[in-house]
Amino acid sequence: MSLVIVGSLAFDTIETPSERRERVIGGSATYCALAASYFTSPYLVGVVGEDFPQEVIKLFQHRGIDLTGLEVKEGRTFHWEGRYGHDPNHRLTLKLELNVFGDFHPSLPRKYRQAGIIFLANIDPDLQEEILHQVVNPRLVAMDTIDHWIKNKREALFRVLKKVDILLANEEEIKLLTDEINLIRAGRKILQLGPELVVIKKGEHGALVLGEGWVFGVLAHPCEEVIDPTGAGDCFAGGFLGYLDRVRQLSQRAIKRAAVYGSVMASFAIEDFGIERLKNLKEEEIKERFLEFKKLVSFA
Amino acid sequence: MSLVIVGSLAFDTIETPSERRERVIGGSATYCALAASYFTSPYLVGVVGEDFPQEVIKLFQHRGIDLTGLEVKEGRTFHWEGRYGHDPNHRLTLKLELNVFGDFHPSLPRKYRQAGIIFLANIDPDLQEEILHQVVNPRLVAMDTIDHWIKNKREALFRVLKKVDILLANEEEIKLLTDEINLIRAGRKILQLGPELVVIKKGEHGALVLGEGWVFGVLAHPCEEVIDPTGAGDCFAGGFLGYLDRVRQLSQRAIKRAAVYGSVMASFAIEDFGIERLKNLKEEEIKERFLEFKKLVSFA
Numbered sequence: 001m002s003l004v005i006v007g008s009l010a011f012d013t014i015e016t017p018s019e020r021r022e023r024v025i026g027g028s029a030t031y032c033a034l035a036a037s038y039f040t041s042p043y044l045v046g047v048v049g050e051d052f053p054q055e056v057i058k059l060f061q062h063r064g065i066d067l068t069g070l071e072v073k074e075g076r077t078f079h080w081e082g083r084y085g086h087d088p089n090h091r092l093t094l095k096l097e098l099n100v101f102g103d104f105h106p107s108l109p110r111k112y113r114q115a116g117i118i119f120l121a122n123i124d125p126d127l128q129e130e131i132l133h134q135v136v137n138p139r140l141v142a143m144d145t146i147d148h149w150i151k152n153k154r155e156a157l158f159r160v161l162k163k164v165d166i167l168l169a170n171e172e173e174i175k176l177l178t179d180e181i182n183l184i185r186a187g188r189k190i191l192q193l194g195p196e197l198v199v200i201k202k203g204e205h206g207a208l209v210l211g212e213g214w215v216f217g218v219l220a221h222p223c224e225e226v227i228d229p230t231g232a233g234d235c236f237a238g239g240f241l242g243y244l245d246r247v248r249q250l251s252q253r254a255i256k257r258a259a260v261y262g263s264v265m266a267s268f269a270i271e272d273f274g275i276e277r278l279k280n281l282k283e284e285e286i287k288e289r290f291l292e293f294k295k296l297v298s299f300a
Numbered sequence: 301m302s303l304v305i306v307g308s309l310a311f312d313t314i315e316t317p318s319e320r321r322e323r324v325i326g327g328s329a330t331y332c333a334l335a336a337s338y339f340t341s342p343y344l345v346g347v348v349g350e351d352f353p354q355e356v357i358k359l360f361q362h363r364g365i366d367l368t369g370l371e372v373k374e375g376r377t378f379h380w381e382g383r384y385g386h387d388p389n390h391r392l393t394l395k396l397e398l399n400v401f402g403d404f405h406p407s408l409p410r411k412y413r414q415a416g417i418i419f420l421a422n423i424d425p426d427l428q429e430e431i432l433h434q435v436v437n438p439r440l441v442a443m444d445t446i447d448h449w450i451k452n453k454r455e456a457l458f459r460v461l462k463k464v465d466i467l468l469a470n471e472e473e474i475k476l477l478t479d480e481i482n483l484i485r486a487g488r489k490i491l492q493l494g495p496e497l498v499v500i501k502k503g504e505h506g507a508l509v510l511g512e513g514w515v516f517g518v519l520a521h522p523c524e525e526v527i528d529p530t531g532a533g534d535c536f537a538g539g540f541l542g543y544l545d546r547v548r549q550l551s552q553r554a555i556k557r558a559a560v561y562g563s564v565m566a567s568f569a570i571e572d573f574g575i576e577r578l579k580n581l582k583e584e585e586i587k588e589r590f591l592e593f594k595k596l597v598s599f600a
Contacts, residue, residue, distance in 0.1 A: 222484045299516070
């Protein structure tokens with residue numbers, strides 16, 4: 001079908017309780033595209049400055065990621081700086097330099113407009129809508145968002161929600177969006193806002209998928225040390241949508257397996273800083289971890 | 301093998317955001333024994349006052365619960381009063397009247413001392429130890445505890461931990477006990493304190509079972525409204541240990557299935573106030589819910 005991924009490419013400066021890393025490669029589209037690249041050849045839409053390393057561009061190409069939709073602009077790449085506490089689910093944004101991302105208004109390349117799956121990673125909902133105007137009858141549109149847009153662009157966000165098939169968001173965002181504490185009730189509320197499916201990412205507790213009349217749950221991979229949680233959610237989306245693109249099916253079974261592959265990719269992402277762990281995964285490692293997820297919940 | 305359950309029997313006055321119920325029947329041993337009674341005929345050890353309703357005694361008998369170890373003492377039954385917020389995982393104790401439970405020092409009936417499985421529900425660790433001195437080579441000893449004992453009787457608690465095979469406790473208690481935020485690391489630490497197995501109850505996120513070299517996870521039953529969370533953990537223990545007693549096996553497979561039955565019983569408990577839902581469950585309902593738990597995580 002082909003999968004278009006729209007989002008940010010960035011330098012991240014990351015502080016964890018044990019380490020600080022300056023300007024590692026990050027961004028929602030970066031993580032998502034790399035994760036998806038193990039299942040399909042995604043189309044990337046984003047913008048970088050002239051300072052973006054050529055070796056990362058080469059890595060993208062090597063991983064089969066289509067870069068026709070990647071703009072290289074005069075100026076500097078988006079830069080985020082954040083700090084994680086002992087609880088990796090909580091982070092503080094210390095600095096945000098939008099740079100070339102500030103006036104990002106992509107015009108999708110012609111072949112991207114016919115794609116079967118569109119993923120709108122966490123960006124301004126107005127921008128998400130702009131992109132939806134450019135695509136022609138996609139089979140599946142998925143989106144992510146963050147608390148910032150829920151708090152400050154609620155109306156635009158609700159407008160986009162009406163037009164998408166899947167919302168992927170984390171537990172706190174889902175609760176904030178629906179004003180519900182109970183996750184099942186919150187999920188059902190989302191299904192009334194437009195999406196046919198909601199994926200609730202719960203960090204160390206795994207993820208829930210809710211559709212009309214059914215629920216599916218994935219556990220998180222048992223992990224004793226989260227090195228860097230950045231990008232885990234985007235990698236979930238990459239594995240999830242990449243798998244759906246590969247199997248060209250949207251059956252309940254495919255969606256469940258996709259959610260497990262999403263969790264698989266997220267579980268790799270947190271094992272090292274930035275995209276380190278995602279650069280060179282082997283088929284075998286992914287398969288093996290998929291089986292570990294199976295074993296984790298099997299009691300037959 | 302036979303299963304001995306030692307804990308409290310109580311009147312609970314419960315406030316939830318939508319309702320207040322006065323003096324419903326509660327207590328860790330009550331919940332645990334009722335849940336276990338769907339799998340085996342547990343032996344109950346506890347104390348009640350003269351005000352404890354005869355109809356509940358009859359219910360216990362009807363459910364095949366052995367009451368040789370139940371003392372009826374002059375005075376009033378233990379009374380707890382608590383309030384739940386919108387988040388059912390957080391509760392506030394408003395009142396605690398120990399009454400006859402205040403000087404509870406049970407002497408186990410002879411036939412109880414030979415039992416295969418001993419469950420020490422949440423009581424003073426000194427009392428838990430007292431009971432362990434009375435039993436003869438049990439095949440399995442499991443215990444629960446709460447934050448109060450972790451904070452105020454740490455030494456005694458660590459002494460008991462050395463002597464038990466399984467610790468069942470909730471997420472917050474496990475973190476408090478180990479001073480760890482990461483649950484997998486916390487669980488592994490528990491395994492170094494004595495138990496061979498730790499069961500971490502996570503409310504709406506389900507439960508994790510950790511043994512030497514393996515992890516198993518159960519999701520919570522998707523529940524849109526928790527009517528009364530009281531007793532869910534004790535019902536988990538009842539289903540878990542009741543099942544193990546029934547199958548007379550401690551294999552990994554049996555333990556995994558036991559954890560699912562624990563979750564099944566906990567999921568019933570929260571559907572109504574007090575023990576209402578646990579009085580008259582049908583075989584069929586339990587079987588059906590077990591299958592729902594399977595469906596919830598199956599992706600083959």
